[in-house]
Every structure is written in C-alpha cells, then in structure tokens.
Amino acid sequence: MWCAFRLVARILPFKSEKVLSHSGPMLMIATVVVWLCLLVCGFGFIFWSELGSTIQASEGQTPTDFVTALYYSGFSLTTLGTGDLVPKTDTQRLLMLLESALGFSTFTLTFTYLLSVYSALIRRHTFALSLHHRSAGTAEAVEILARLGAGGELSGVQQDISNMARDLINLLESQNSYPALLYFRFRQCYYALPRILFLTMDAATLIKSALNTEKYHSLVHSTATAELWGGGQQLLVELSGSFLPKVRSKMNDKLEKVWRERYYQAVKRLRAEGIEIVTDLEAGANLYISLRRKWNSHLAGLTHYMAYNWSEIAPHES
Numbered sequence: 353m354w355c356a357f358r359l360v361a362r363i364l365p366f367k368s369e370k371v372l373s374h375s376g377p378m379l380m381i382a383t384v385v386v387w388l389c390l391l392v393c394g395f396g397f398i399f400w401s402e403l404g405s406t407i408q409a410s411e412g413q414t415p416t417d418f419v420t421a422l423y424y425s426g427f428s429l430t431t432l433g434t435g436d437l438v439p440k441t442d443t444q445r446l447l448m449l450l451e452s453a454l455g456f457s458t459f460t461l462t463f464t465y466l467l468s469v470y471s472a473l474i475r476r477h478t479f480a481l482s483l484h485h486r487s488a489g490t491a492e493a494v495e496i497l498a499r500l501g502a503g504g505e506l507s508g509v510q511q512d513i514s515n516m517a518r519d520l521i522n523l524l525e526s527q528n529s530y531p532a533l534l535y536f537r538f539r540q541c542y543y544a545l546p547r548i549l550f551l552t553m554d555a556a557t558l559i560k561s562a563l564n565t566e567k568y569h570s571l572v573h574s575t576a577t578a579e580l581w582g583g584g585q586q587l588l589v590e591l592s593g594s595f596l597p598k599v600r601s602k603m604n605d606k607l608e609k610v611w612r613e614r615y616y617q618a619v620k621r622l623r624a625e626g627i628e629i630v631t632d633l634e635a636g637a638n639l640y641i642s643l644r645r646k647w648n649s650h651l652a653g654l655t656h657y658m659a660y661n662w663s664e665i666a667p668h669e670s
Contacts, residue, residue, distance in 0.1 A: 354379075384462050395428065409437055481542065514574075524586060531594065534595060549588060556577060585647060588654070611641050
C-alpha cells in the first residue's frame, strides 16, 4: 500500500503531501477490512460444501452457492443471528459458535489496536514537537545543546539528555510493537521520524566529538549519552533491516566535506554560548565524521523510503 501511495504521489506531485498523509489511516482501515474478509471467506469455504445438508434454510429450499455461504459466515461472525439459515448438527453449531467468538474477539482487538496505535502516535508527536521547539525550529542539534548549556554551564544538561533518551527508547519500543507507525507521514516536516532521528543522533555525535572531554567528562561518558546514542542506532538499524532495500552506502569526499564544515559551524555556535570545546579541532572533526558514518546511510535510506527530501530533514545540509 505504501508503494501505491508513493506511486500516486509521483503521478500527482502537486498533491503528493496530501496523498502521502492519508497512508497511515488508510493502512489501518485496510488492515481491519482484510482481517474481517479473510475470516468471513475462510469460514465461508468451510460452510459452502455443507449448505443443503448440515446447514439448511428455515423455510423453503436451501441455496448452495458461495454467496450464501459468505452470507451465513458473515452473520455468524458479526453475531447477527438472522436465523434464515440454521445449523442442523452439533459440529456446525460449534463451528458457528467458534466463528461468533472469533468475530467478537476481532472487533474488540480492532478497537484496542487502533487506540494503541494512535496513543503511540501521540507520544511520537509530542517528542517530535519537543525537539522542534528545543532547537527553536532550526532543525539543528547544536542549537539544542547550545540552549541547554547557555553560559557554559552543562551541569544540569544530563537530565535533559536522559529525558530525550527515554523518549527515544519509548519510540523504539512503540515502533517494534506497531510497525504501521512508520507509515503515518504528516505534512509538517518536524513530525517526520527521520527528523527526530537526525536531531537525536546528531546531538549525541556532537556531545561525543565537540565538547571538552576533561571539563564535561560526566556528560560525554554518561549513561544518558550512551542511551541516546545506542537507542538511536538500534532504531535506525532495525528500521533499515525491516523496511529498507539492501543497498550499499555511498560515502564520498563531498559529503564528508559538508559534514566537516557543519562541525566547525557547530563548534563556533557552542563557543558563542561559552561552552568549552575540544582543544584539537581537527581530531574532533575527524571523530565527528567517523561517528556519523555509522548512522547517516541508514538515515538517508529511511528519508528516501519515506519520500522526504534531505533538505526537509536537515535544512542546513542541503
């Protein structure tokens, strides 16, 4: 279904965002419809050969066509119990009871599933909106760090990083439990899952490569930073393994040049807030590039798969 939505979006580029934004809800509807249709058809095939013998009409001659079997299966599944077709043996009565129980369970499961998916979606939106405002709408991880450590004081930042890591781990578990969450794509770029992952992974990468290790040792080597880095890496790897085609990552000197320039700009921004940075900028830039190689290809693949442009996820790297 996602491939179909992407195809329609390419055919109608002027309505692509509107088309893609309907993919998640339509996928939910299709899931429920497929569940019900398969159950109705499955029991219908069982009942078809029994029409006119162990299943008979209450009045008149019993139709033996497949549509009648679907009708009998349908009112059994939905527990309507119209009574114009009646099971005559204990086996058929038990089968009708089984289908009714499955139908009741399916409707209950459907409501529970939909509520759970949309609850997880609200949590993802809350996290995305928090990152958006923390970066002052710039989609820059360095802006988050600079504002958290304004004045050069990073003593309380660890708790904020820990909160971000906890939200990211929750997102990871929600995605594992409800894979359909990936296909909820919204027009506002700050809700995009690749934007969330870009901000969190870039923040962890900058903490590891740009901050003065001696002064901010407790933050750079904290469990909060490790959790933020590890949670983002795991989510990217699992999404890549489950949804993305197997392609070789393409790294080139031009891309690394962009990363290096961006690193120097980030260092300049941190310095402006009085935050001490690494003494060896060249080594820091090399570390930043080395760490970024570990996650950028996964993120670029996810961005392409979700039909975003890279400029929508990382505007300052376009």
